[in-house]
Amino acid sequence: MGYISKYTDEMDIHIEEYRNTILVQQKWKYNWLNEEGTSPWRYIEKNEFHNQADKLI
Structure with a gap:
């Protein structure tokens, strides 16, 4: 089996195939991306966003 x-x-x-x-x-x-007048994404915010998106998927 392959x-x-x-x-x-x-x-x-x-x-x-075998499984x-x-x-x-x-x-x-x-x-x-961040809109004008907003601060850049911090690492912890990026990580939190990714974890929440991962859970939804």
């Missing part, structure tokens, strides 16, 4: 992996800039795909599974792992790139 195992196939494909790696791209946007995602990695792994197919495990009957397909795993698609997306890669994200954030552009941390």
